Amino acid sequence: TLSDQLDTVDAGSGGTLTLTYTVYDNDGNVESGAIVELYATAGMTSIIDSETSDAFGICTFTNLVAGTYYLKLIKAGFATATDSEVVA
DSSP states (O other): OOEEEEEEEEEOGGGOEEEEEEEEOTTSOBOTTOEEEEESSTTOOSEEEEEEOOTTSEEEEEEEOSEEEEEEEEOTTSOOEEEEEEEO
16 A cells, blocks of 8 residues: 655745655555646546656645645555645
8 A cells, every 4th residue: 555745835936836745655665656646626536637756755746726635646566545635
């Protein structure tokens, strides 16, 4: 199973936010190559963006506004995981 951790929320220009997440496996090791999909609704029907975690397990989403976001973490060999984050 994959898990994620919200690392930072940085305010950008024009009131937009940048969210930085790190993806981990069950043993707490960072997991590169995981696809992280970002959604606007809990039903996960309206995808906003998709990023792949880098060699350090990190993925970044930019130009977002404050609100609740839903994440789906996907990687072959792991169960798909979901999460939500409220950012302001």
